Amino acid sequence: MTFKSTLxxxxxxxxxxxxxxxxxxxxxxxxxxxxxNQRNAEFIAQYNPxxxxxxxxxxxxxxNLAIKAxxxxxxxxxxxxxxxxxxxLEKMIAPxxxxxxKPAQGSGGDGIVVIVGRRGPNYKRSDGILMxxxxxxxxxxxxxxxxxxxxxxxxxxxxxxxxxFDPLFREISYQGVPDIRVIVFKGYxxxxxxxxxxxxxSGKANLHQGxxxxxxxxxxxxxxxxxxxxxxxEHHTDTGNPISGLQIPDWERLLTISASCYELTGLGYxxxxxxxxxxxxxxxxxxxxxxxxxxxxxxxxxxAPRLALIKKRCAQQKESIQSRxxxxxxxxxxxxxx
Amino acid sequence: MNTKRHLLMLxxxxxxxxxxxxxxxxxxxxxxxxxxxxxxxxxxxxKIDFDATTGRSAKxxxxxxxxxxxxxRLDENFVSRNYGVTTDLAVDNRxxxxxxxxxxxxxxxxxxxxxFYFDEAFQGPNLSNRGITxxxxxxxxxxxxxxxxxxxxRQQSVDSxxxxxxxxxxxxxxxxxxxxxxxxxxxxxxxxxxTAAKLLKGPTVEEGPNIISRLVYGFTLSETEVxxxxxxxxxxxxxxxxxxxxxxxxxxxARVGLPPYFLIWRYGDQTPILGVEGGRNEQLTFSxxxxxxxxxxxxxxxxxxxxxILMTYSLFxxxxxxxxxxQVLIMVPLGALIILLxxxxxxxxxxxxxxxxxxxxxxxxxxxxxxxxLFTLIVSLGLTVRFxxxxxxxxxxxxxxxxxxxxIILMILLSLFSNQLDFQTGLSVALFPMVILTMxxxxxxxxxxxxxxxxxxxxxxxxxxxxxxxxxxxxxxxMEHLFFVFPELLLVIIAIMLLLGCYHGYRLSELxxxxxxxxxxxx
Numbered sequence: 001m002t003f004k005s006t007l008x009x010x011x012x013x014x015x016x017x018x019x020x021x022x023x024x025x026x027x028x029x030x031x032x033x034x035x036x037n038q039r040n041a042e043f044i045a046q047y048n049p050x051x052x053x054x055x056x057x058x059x060x061x062x063x064n065l066a067i068k069a070x071x072x073x074x075x076x077x078x079x080x081x082x083x084x085x086x087x088x089l090e091k092m093i094a095p096x097x098x099x100x101x102k103p104a105q106g107s108g109g110d111g112i113v114v115i116v117g118r119r120g121p122n123y124k125r126s127d128g129i130l131m132x133x134x135x136x137x138x139x140x141x142x143x144x145x146x147x148x149x150x151x152x153x154x155x156x157x158x159x160x161x162x163x164x165f166d167p168l169f170r171e172i173s174y175q176g177v178p179d180i181r182v183i184v185f186k187g188y189x190x191x192x193x194x195x196x197x198x199x200x201x202s203g204k205a206n207l208h209q210g211x212x213x214x215x216x217x218x219x220x221x222x223x224x225x226x227x228x229x230x231x232x233x234e235h236h237t238d239t240g241n242p243i244s245g246l247q248i249p250d251w252e253r254l255l256t257i258s259a260s261c262y263e264l265t266g267l268g269y270x271x272x273x274x275x276x277x278x279x280x281x282x283x284x285x286x287x288x289x290x291x292x293x294x295x296x297x298x299x300x301x302x303x304a305p306r307l308a309l310i311k312k313r314c315a316q317q318k319e320s321i322q323s324r325x326x327x328x329x330x331x332x333x334x335x336x337x338x
Numbered sequence: 339m340n341t342k343r344h345l346l347m348l349x350x351x352x353x354x355x356x357x358x359x360x361x362x363x364x365x366x367x368x369x370x371x372x373x374x375x376x377x378x379x380x381x382x383x384x385k386i387d388f389d390a391t392t393g394r395s396a397k398x399x400x401x402x403x404x405x406x407x408x409x410x411r412l413d414e415n416f417v418s419r420n421y422g423v424t425t426d427l428a429v430d431n432r433x434x435x436x437x438x439x440x441x442x443x444x445x446x447x448x449x450x451x452x453x454f455y456f457d458e459a460f461q462g463p464n465l466s467n468r469g470i471t472x473x474x475x476x477x478x479x480x481x482x483x484x485x486x487x488x489x490x491x492r493q494q495s496v497d498s499x500x501x502x503x504x505x506x507x508x509x510x511x512x513x514x515x516x517x518x519x520x521x522x523x524x525x526x527x528x529x530x531x532x533t534a535a536k537l538l539k540g541p542t543v544e545e546g547p548n549i550i551s552r553l554v555y556g557f558t559l560s561e562t563e564v565x566x567x568x569x570x571x572x573x574x575x576x577x578x579x580x581x582x583x584x585x586x587x588x589x590x591x592a593r594v595g596l597p598p599y600f601l602i603w604r605y606g607d608q609t610p611i612l613g614v615e616g617g618r619n620e621q622l623t624f625s626x627x628x629x630x631x632x633x634x635x636x637x638x639x640x641x642x643x644x645x646x647i648l649m650t651y652s653l654f655x656x657x658x659x660x661x662x663x664x665q666v667l668i669m670v671p672l673g674a675l676i677i678l679l680x681x682x683x684x685x686x687x688x689x690x691x692x693x694x695x696x697x698x699x700x701x702x703x704x705x706x707x708x709x710x711x712l713f714t715l716i717v718s719l720g721l722t723v724r725f726x727x728x729x730x731x732x733x734x735x736x737x738x739x740x741x742x743x744x745x746i747i748l749m750i751l752l753s754l755f756s757n758q759l760d761f762q763t764g765l766s767v768a769l770f771p772m773v774i775l776t777m778x779x780x781x782x783x784x785x786x787x788x789x790x791x792x793x794x795x796x797x798x799x800x801x802x803x804x805x806x807x808x809x810x811x812x813x814x815x816x817m818e819h820l821f822f823v824f825p826e827l828l829l830v831i832i833a834i835m836l837l838l839g840c841y842h843g844y845r846l847s848e849l850x851x852x853x854x855x856x857x858x859x860x861x
Contacts, residue, residue, distance in 0.1 A: 021846070021849055024849045024853065024856060025843070025844055025849060027856045028844055028848075028849070028852055028855070028856065029843075029844075031855065031856075033844075033852050033855065035842070035843060035844040035845065035848050036682075036685070036844075036845055036848060037682055037841060037842050037843060037844070037845065038842040038843070041839075041842045042842060141733060142733070142734070145733040145734040145735065146734055147734050147784075200790075208793075209790075210790075230851050230854065231854060232854050293848075296852070296855075297852065297854065297855060300855060
């Protein structure tokens with residue numbers, strides 16, 4: 001070994017731990033991965049005016065806006081606004097055998113109870129556990145007191161249609177309702193994923209809570225690989241079934257619904273959460289003004305270049321919803337990083 | 339883009355103002371950068387005793403120390419009952435004049451007190467080139483002696499300084515008959531110095547060496563001794579040339595230069611330092627006491643003497659109690675900066691944005707390790723209670739109130755126990771902000787239930803870690819000193835915060851989070 005090569009190897013040993021974060025940083029930058037700071041500063045702070053936040057933070061408001069704009073949403077059965085109404089809960093939900101109770105200002109799917117049927121005075125939850133009417137009332141009281149709302153503000157409870165989810169995802173879901181998250185920037189759907197509940201997420205379709213995120217080709221609605229707890233996965237963690245190669249039906253309609261949510265709220269950078277109903281097709285569930293970044297791992301693609309492209313396009317022209325969707329389907333051809 | 343330039347300008351202005359005031363205070367007002375600096379401060383007292391005639395007027399003229407190199411005068415005062423005191427500037431000297439119209443009794447005592455601190459770097463004012471005036475013409479044998487000594491010195495010297503030292507050396511030689519004649523056998527320092535001064539000037543302009551010279555009176559403040567009594571005045575011979583300014587010669591050893599810590603009392607000739615009109619038996623004694631004072635206090639006093647507007651509006655002029663409050667508050671922005679760094683650069687998750695700063699403030703009283711133990715103890719006990727209350731199906735606000743009350747009871751119990759066990763820091767548990775603790779317990783239990791236990795513990799540890807880092811920065815003695823003495827540094831902190839706000843890059847935690855993308859990518 002020559003002196004030079006020894007020197008180089010020694011240098012490499014010393015420099016490697018120092019360099020590796022820098023190299024990682026540069027590699028991520030090159031791949032166009034959007035970081036938290038950049039998302040907050042350049043997209044959320046710039047395109048999401050605070051005054052529009054209540055429109056998405058309050059799901060009741062979002063739902064009413066969507067209905068007005070004739071965007072398909074799960075039907076609203078009842079709203080409980082004050083503690084006094086809780087007594088009448090049973091009467092209000094009497095006509096429905098299955099329904100969902102959720103806080104209007106909840107976050108991350110917290111406080112949602114899905115009832116699939118009745119056993120006398122008891123209600124059967126989607127996970128099979130029976131809930132007594134009193135327990136249900138207590139839960140509604142908790143919602144009203146603000147237990148699940150951001151900042152603990154007093155809240156409203158919504159009772160709505162329980163989505164009969166499309167059998168497409170049955171094999172790769174553990175209880176709960178899988179939903180589809182679409183990032184919409186200035187009315188252009190830029191990236192999407194399917195979120196599959198797992199045992200760890202206790203049936204919730206939230207990546208933070210342990211759901212699996214599956215990247216979806218935005219041009220045609222075909223699923224590929226997934227992300228679970230920031231790790232790349234090919235199979236559902238509970239059922240073991242492969243998650244790639246599924247075709248989501250009604251994809252173009254789903255994109256159109258997502259794209260039209262921009263006009264609904266005026267927020268430039270949002271995450272649109274949709275579900276696939278067996279009979280009613282895609283329904284818009286809620287909007288998120290601070291959508292997460294794990295979608296990039298699920299798609300193995302960075303958001304930044306797509307956002308930059310849209311930014312440029314918006315500066316040049318204003319487009320209709322249809323042509324926006326068409327542009328996206330034509331442009332964002334799926335090219336995963338590996 | 340425009341906002342970016344705006345921001346950079348704001349940052350620039352903030353840093354400029356902050357640093358300008360900071361440097362002004364450091365360079366001009368001499369405020370110390372370190373909290374440990376100690377300055378030596380001497381309190382000099384001269385006591386004048388004399389006998390006056392009762393009911394008659396008296397006037398005392400007394401030289402007092404002029405502004406000089408290496409010594410800063412902090413304070414001076416004249417203690418003299420019923421006397422009017424004025425001070426005059428007189429060619430490099432300062433003269434104080436005490437006057438009274440009707441001396442109340444025979445024995446009179448006047449005091450002059452001044453405080454000086456030693457500062458090697460202080461240059462002092464420019465001195466005039468005024469030497470002793472008047473020439474002294476010797477006659478007869480003295481004239482011959484004068485000529486011999488001068489011609490001897492001339493032969494042995496190259497410039498005015500070596501000439502003067504040779505004159506002094508010759509005068510000091512007890513075997514030299516010429517010197518004995520000129521000195522009249524009085525070999526005291528004072529006599530040698532004044533004789534040398536006469537010789538250096540020469541009898542006439544045409545003949546004499548024409549070296550400007552004068553006497554310097556003063557005494558050496560001992561570096562080692564703390565108290566000096568009855569200090570005798572020492573005399574040095576000063577000679578002047580335009581190239582070097584004033585240089586001093588010891589009339590005894592002919593050594594050049596004043597000894598270190600030499601406080602000059604007066605420049606001049608052989609006339610006495612104290613003159614009393616309308617009195618007799620005057621006596622003058624000097625004493626000095628040395629003490630070590632925090633450099634900060636010295637600099638403050640000095641700046642106040644100069645009536646610096648910055649010091650008039652300094653935090654030090656607030657009442658002590660308010661100062662103590664600000665001593666804590668002024669560190670909060672630093673803590674916030676640390677949290678900002680930890681959150682948007684490292685990506686540590688904490689409960690609430692600035693909650694760790696509040697915990698860090700509590701740590702100041704409990705100290706770090708004890709603080710962490712107490713915090714963990716209370717939060718985990720509180721969590722247990724919170725989970726128990728959860729089963730009772732209470733509404734949010736009653737439950738929060740109950741947890742808050744429980745937290746306070748837990749704190750009382752902890753204090754009582756630690757008092758019994760003689761565990762002093764346990765008592766300081768009361769300093770934790772209990773409402774904050776309650777909120778942490780509530781937030782933590784919600785995260786615990788809705789995410790998972792691991793996430794809750796992770797965020798708890800993150801909060802504690804952030805608090806510990808913030809505490810270490812905020813309780814650093816140098817930091818405390820810097821921010822309290824130079825609150826303008828807060829402007830710089832704001833500028834840094836604004837600059838950090840421009841960082842849109844990845845957090846350290848994101849490098850780990852998205853690592854998987856790269857690993858697969860490379861393979």
